Amino acid sequence: MIINNNTPYQAESTLDKDGDLNSMIVVVIKATFQFNAQGQVNLAAKQIPVYLCDEMIDSYPIGSVRFESDMAPFKPKGDLLILGHACPPGGSATSIEVGFRCRDMEKVLAVFGDRKWEAGGFMGGIQASQPEPFEELELTFGRSFGGIDMVHGAICAANQAGMGMISKKAKKEEIIEKPLPNIENPNHLIRSWKDHPTPVGMGHVSKGSSERVVFLGTYDEAWHKDRKPDRPIDFDFQFFNSAPKDQQLDGFFQGGELIELLNLTPGTAQVQFTLPEIKVNATLKRRDVEQKEPFPLNLDTVCVMTKDMTFTLTWRGWLPVYDPLMQDVEMITIESSQ
Numbered sequence: 069m070i071i072n073n074n075t076p077y078q079a080e081s082t083l084d085k086d087g088d089l090n091s092m093i094v095v096v097i098k099a100t101f102q103f104n105a106q107g108q109v110n111l112a113a114k115q116i117p118v119y120l121c122d123e124m125i126d127s128y129p130i131g132s133v134r135f136e137s138d139m140a141p142f143k144p145k146g147d148l149l150i151l152g153h154a155c156p157p158g159g160s161a162t163s164i165e166v167g168f169r170c171r172d173m174e175k176v177l178a179v180f181g182d183r184k185w186e187a188g189g190f191m192g193g194i195q196a197s198q199p200e201p202f203e204e205l206e207l208t209f210g211r212s213f214g215g216i217d218m219v220h221g222a223i224c225a226a227n228q229a230g231m232g233m234i235s236k237k238a239k240k241e242e243i244i245e246k247p248l249p250n251i252e253n254p255n256h257l258i259r260s261w262k263d264h265p266t267p268v269g270m271g272h273v274s275k276g277s278s279e280r281v282v283f284l285g286t287y288d289e290a291w292h293k294d295r296k297p298d299r300p301i302d303f304d305f306q307f308f309n310s311a312p313k314d315q316q317l318d319g320f321f322q323g324g325e326l327i328e329l330l331n332l333t334p335g336t337a338q339v340q341f342t343l344p345e346i347k348v349n350a351t352l353k354r355r356d357v358e359q360k361e362p363f364p365l366n367l368d369t370v371c372v373m374t375k376d377m378t379f380t381l382t383w384r385g386w387l388p389v390y391d392p393l394m395q396d397v398e399m400i401t402i403e404s405s406q
Contacts, residue, residue: 075404131210138382146316177254179250181199184246212231214249354396
């Protein structure tokens, strides 16, 4: 099969199955743009590739994901992902708020320099140290609340890659020097080492997070007998939506949406830009069939990389194939216009 890509964008295809186990050919098209402090948007000279697998921030088995694979077969909702760093407007700070706004989504996070629990406070208790100053701080779920208390076996199922998880069974000497998370919900700040807040972030939620695992379905004897190795009958494709729940659209992006950023870009506290309105078309040519079939494409992912002041738009669509080896597929043609 040939991909005839007549656009400056990146494209890949793969074979997958829908919920009824019908074979489907999936096409993914990804465009990269740059924006500046004045809000001007231009096509990036270097186009970011379609990621075929997850790219991790670290080698820790349950570490934070920097870029999730683009090869999801279908997303039922639109994902808005904000990747980057907190950038204090004065060059350095011990704490700031960062945030974004797009359509009816608005989100603010509190970001602190490194802190740890120390002896002090009321009646010889335990308190958080003053945050250290920072010039930039990467916004990953690894710096949000979560993690594993290896001594007592306490796990934050929502964010195993995080930091700050302490079992309520812990003794004082076990708590001293333990780090606090750098990223918090400003409306639910940590007041005590016993607090276990909901992890917050703006990037990819781990596939192993309880927030996504609920969509995996049931792997029981019926699955083993009738569906294995395919997805179970109650699998929900919302599993492939990797953005936090409050960064998912009911529907998809259309282009023309305004995105506003606060303290997320170097040198400029507030930046806003508008997503370009681009029409992307993809068609499938089958062997021995003259007429081409259009893919129903959804602009389902917008990923903003704030430090580099770039963003990507990703379109996705699928069509049935009638040969498991795709021998009936001759060519995919991709075109675009503004």
